[in-house]
Every structure is written in structure tokens, then in C-alpha cells.
Amino acid sequence: MKALVLGATGATGKDLTKLLLEDESFSEVHVCVRKPLNIENLKLKTHIVNFENFEEWENLILGDVAFSCMGTTLKAAGSKEAQRKVDFDFQLNFAKAAKKNAVKNYVLVSAYGANAKSKIFYSQMKGELENAIKNLNFEKTTIFQPGMLDRKGSERLGEVVGLKLLKFVNKIGLFKSQKPLPTEILAKAMVNAAKIKSNGFSKIKLAAIFNFAAKNN
Template sequence: MKCLVIGATGATGYSLVQQLLEDDRFSEVVVFVRSEFPLENDKLKVHQVDFNNHDEWANLIQGDVAFSCLGTTLKQAGSKEKQWKVDYEYQYNFAKNASLNKVPVFVLVSAQGANSDSKMFYSRMKGELENAIDKLSFEKLVIMKPGLLKRPDSDRFGERLAEKMLNAFNSIGVFKSYKPLPVQVLASKMIEKAMSSEEDRIVVVSEFQN
């Protein structure tokens, strides 16, 4: 099988690519990145692309399953408009071209609390993206809705602080459902659900065991 990945340089995407390369069910792993990718493998094919000009590489989005785990923070993006471009437009354009090219399975990393009616910008953006991709013609759509992600060596102060607070609450039996989720577990679940034989066209995953 041939799989396609955007967001491969992020913590979740990087772990996902590592696991895909180790999985014998996949013969080719194609990643689309803006800069050089640090991994080398006989199964790996790297395309450096301009996400602002998706039509230039739309013909390359062909395979058996596409994984979308691209994302940024408001702080990193610098504005809501720029975050929307990365988290919504880039991912939607990737999904749209995957659909046009008849990629049957699409896996999207969304977020806990995603809701197009939310008053919170981030949650509303994620919810609107889910709705837009749902309207495309995938045979199977998997939507992952994780909470706080536990990234190796994260340099995001807010994430580190939230993780410490949740771990403290978890240790006394509080907020167990909000336990920080290691990106390796999320990546593994993405592959599991992509390859599962569930009959539902849309599979939403909001609970994870780690």
C-alpha cells in the first residue's frame, strides 16, 4: 500500500512516518514538506512543496490512504489569519486533491472540542474543517480528536505547564479523561483506524488508551 502524509515534520507526523516505515503493510510512504526531511529510508519518498500553490503538486497526491496532521499554534503563526491558512486551508486543499485523485481513505487529526458552532476560534476552525472534509467523496474518513498531546522535548511552555497540571490532577484521580496523550499513541491509533475494517464511512476517535 502507498500512503501520503502532510505534517510529517511535526511531533505527531514524525512519529507517524516512523511507524509507517516500520509497517510491512505499506510499501511506499510519501511525505509533502516545506523543508528538508531528516529521515532516509528505501520506502520513503520526500516532496518539498509550496503549500500556497497546491495545484502545482496536486497530481502527486495519489495513493491508498492519506494522513493529515498539519497544524500550528496561534503564537507560532502570528495571527488568526495565518493559523487558519495552515490549519484549515492547507489541510483542506490536501484533502480536496486527495478526493479528486480517488484516494479512498483519509485520516485527519482534529482536536478535542472541535465544533463549527463554537465561540472559540480554534475549536470553530477545527469543526469547520471536519465538516468541509466530510463533504468530500472519501470511501472512509477517520477523524482523530485528541486532547492535550505529549510531545517529546516540547518547547511549548503552555503545553509543558498544562501537562504538569494534568499529571498532578491525574495522580489524585481527577480529570482522567484528559490525560496527556503521547504522540506515538496517537500515530499508532491513526494507522490502526485507517487499516480497520469498520463499515462506517466516518470513524470518529475521541478516546485513547495509553
């Protein structure tokens, strides 16, 4: 299979790209990024793109399965408009290009609580993206809704504090359904889901993600 990755420079994307390069099921791994990855692998095909100019890179989205795990924070983006451009516009453009170029299998990382009718900006945006992707009608669409991600070496202070607190309450038996999800586990689940021979739409929530990561295909 030929894999396509959007968001390869993020925590989940890095783990995902590494797994795809190691997996013999994938002959090529194409990444669309703003700058080169610090990886040398014959299977890796790097496309340096300007995400603002969609028409310049849409013809590059050619393959068997597309993975979308791009994302940013409001603090990093600087405004809701800038965050929406990354978390919604760029990802939807990638999906539209994949559909136009006959990619059959689409895997999206969304978020816990995504709901287009939510009053919370982030949850509403993620819900709108889920709906837009679903309406593209890929032969197979898999959407993951992880909870708090456990990113290796995270420098996001709020995230680091939140993770420590959640891990503590998990240890004393609270909020077990909301335990942190290591990005490498999410990436493994994405790869496994993509390799399952099936059609249609499915949404994988936090508890099931750990099960998907444990599958042997």
C-alpha cells in the same frame, strides 16, 4: 498500501512517518514538506512543496490512504489568519487533492471540542475543517479528536506547564478523562485505524484513541 502524510515535520507526524516506514503493510510513504526530513529509508518518498501554490502539488497526492496531522499555534503563526491558512486551508487543499485523485481512505487529526458553531476560534476552525472533510465523502474517513498532546521535547512553555498540571491532577484521581495523549500513541492509533477494513465515517475521541493504539491488526 501507499501512504500519504501531511504534517510529517510535526511531533505527531514524525511518529506517524516512523511507524509507517516500519510497517510492512505500507510499501511507500510519501510526505509533502517544505524541507527534507532527516530520514533515510527506501520506502520514503519526499516531495518538497510550496503549500501556497496548491495547483503545483495536487497531482502528487496519489495513494491508498492519506494522513493529515498538520497544525500550528496562534503564537507561532502570528495571527488568526495565518493560523487558519495552516490549520484549515492547507489541510483542506490536501484533502481535495486526495479526493480528486481517488484516494479512498482519509485520516484526519482534529482537536478536542472541535465544533463549527463554537465561539472559540480554534475549536470553530477545527469543526469547520471536520465538516469540510466529511462532505468530501471519501469511502472511509476517520477523524481523531485528541485532547492535550504530550510531545517529546516540546518547547511550548504553556503546553509544558499544562501537561505537568494535568499529569499531577490525574495522579490524584482528577480529570482522568482528559489525560495527556503521547503523540506516539496517537500515531499508532492512526495507523491501526487506517488498516481496519471498513467504509463510512467515524470520529474517535480521546478515551477511544488509547484503545485503537492497542489494537493488533
